[in-house]
Amino acid sequence: MVKPVSAAPDTAAAPGAERTPAVGWVLAGLSLSMLLSSLGTSIANVALPTLAETFDASFQQVQWIVLAYLLAITTLIVSVGRLGDLTGRRRLLLGGIALFTAASVLCGAAPTLELLIAARAVQGLGAAVMMALTMAFVGETVPKARTGSAMGLLGTMSAIGTALGPSLGGALISGLGWRAIFLVNAPLGVVTLVLAHRHLPVDRPRPRTGRAGFDRTGTLLLALTLAAYALAMTLGRGRFGALNLTLLAAAVLGVGLFLRTEARAASPLIQLGMFRDAALSASLVMSALVSTVMMATLVVGPFYLARTLGLDEAPVGLALSVGPLVAALTGVPAGRVADRFGAPRMTVLGLVGIAAGSLVLAVLPETLGIAGYLAPIVVITVGYAVFQTANNTTVMADVGPDQRGVVSGMLNLSRNLGLITGASVMGAVFAAASATVDISTALPEAVATGMRTTFGVAALLILLAIATAVGGRARARRTASGGDPA
Structure with missing residues (x-):
């Protein structure tokens, strides 16, 4: 069943002399699409103080500029991936890029906070399409041997x-005002749209009799469930009260209703049988666990650097930029290593690197100073780059063409849920271990204790991810040999 599918793109790619430049231009458009969606996530954070002053609003109000974008991505990314599988990924991706670009202009022109938040939600919808379908197109346009790269x-x-957002946003705000952080996406969006329109493969026509329907009920239930969970984890700014518990209970109920609906749907949004695939299930669990740990570096890092090491704002900013910079430098080499030595093996190696860096941070004496903090952060980030690339490659290299969009959406969703969970749960672990009500005024020793405890928990989570990887591979081997009929 797999062989005819994989042969088709090679045949369609035609002459080998034309194939490489075509793939290069396709990757250029996909890369810009990924850059824009991640830039949209990080660039707005730096503007929150300015926007609170501009619109005479509280922090709780302006934080919805960030939350609206993230909620739109989280709640809709699986659904738009599935929609791309059903209706054609090229036209949907082009529509997503155009929507993101238009919404960016609306954000920059918004006269009120309410309209800005609404435009950010629309921008998040465009970003969800871009994030889900960008990865899906890799399996369709790139030879399998180069999937990792x-x-x-x-x-x-x-x-x-992610790394460019805060610095670019700060420069634009100081030079041109807050509207520029949204308007800068417009020219980049136009270039991305042109590249995608000219070089992405045309959607193949499908016979009407063979088309599956779009699961509207499942889509609505999943969106409401994910929104309830995301809000339960983000509202309250670290305090888990009655509203959070109510939302979490609603999310649990939503999961049950969603599973029941999908089991009965003629054309489900997510085919529940997919989770019997040991490799896919393990990859989704590992992605969520790793993202939870990576968020801990962003939650704990600023307080440790400022309170325990006594650094000013500028050195703290530079120290926090080391992680994203290392990730940017190691992404492509990590892909080549995955292609060369095998993605499953490199997935485990990346997890080992994250676990090692977390353990060092958990036992690190403060006497080593900034170098003692940055060295394990570099190890964690390199491990993350290797893991993320290899894990995505493992999943997307073998997924069927009719499921690439929804599986890509699920991978992105697991990462987003991990980040949301990490911000709440790891933040709560850090605060509890620091034994203080207001972490911003905690004693240096208390913050150091909080950091050690948080990364001790992080190391345990990664050990769980390693066990998941090993168990998933063992189960996949049994299934392949016929020993496990499930």
Whole structure:
């Protein structure tokens, strides 16, 4: 069943002399798409104080500029991936890029906070399409032997967008005002749209009799469930109260209703049988666990650097930029290593690197200073780059063409849920271990204790991810040999 599918793109690619430049231009468009969506996530954070002053609003109000974007991505990314599988990925990706670009202009022109938040939600919808379908196109346009390198390139562009956001946003705000941080996406979006329109493969026509329907009920239930969970983890700014518990209970109920609906749907949004694939299930669990740990570096790092090491704002900013910079530099090499030595093996090696860096941070004496903090952060980030590239390659290299969009969406969703969970849960672990009500005024020793405890928990989570990887591979081997009929 797999062989005819994989042969088709090679035949369609036609002459080998024309194939490489075509793939290069395709990757250029996909890379810009990934850069824009990640830039949209990080660039707005630096503007929150300015926007609070401009619109005479509280922090709780302006934080919805960030939350609206993230919620739109989280709740819709699986659905738009599935929609691309059903209706054609090229036209949907072009529509997503155009929507993101238009929404960016609306953000820059918004006269009120309410309209800005609404435009950010629309921008998040465009970003969800771009993130889900960018990875899906790799399996469709890139030879299987180079899948790891392509995934590494996309990871690099995502890291560059994340790292570039705060510094670019700060420069634009100081020079041109806050509207520029959104308007800068317009010319980049136009270039991305042109590249995608000219070089992405045309959607293949499908017979009407063979078309599956779009699961509207499942889509609505999943979106509401994910929104409830995301809000439960983000509202309250670290305090888990009655509202959070209610939202979490609603999310649990939503999961049950969603599973029941999907089991009965003629054309489900997510085919529940996919989770019997040991490799896919393990990859999704590992992605969520690793993202939870990576968020811990962003939650704990600023407080440790400022309170325990006594650094000012500028050195703290430079120290925090080391991680994204390392990720940007190691993404492409990580992809090549995955292609050379095998993605499953490199997935485990990347996890080992994250675990080692977390353990060092958990036992690190403060006497080593900034170097003692940055060295394990570099190890963690390199491990993350290797893991993320190899894990994505493992999944996307073998997925069927009719499921690439939804599986790509699920991978992105697991990462987003890990980041959301990490911000809440790891932040709570850090605060509890620091034994203080207000972490911003905690004693240096208390913050150091909080950091050690947090990364001790992080190391345990990665050990769980390693066990998941090993168990998933063992189960996949049993299934392949016929020993496990499931």
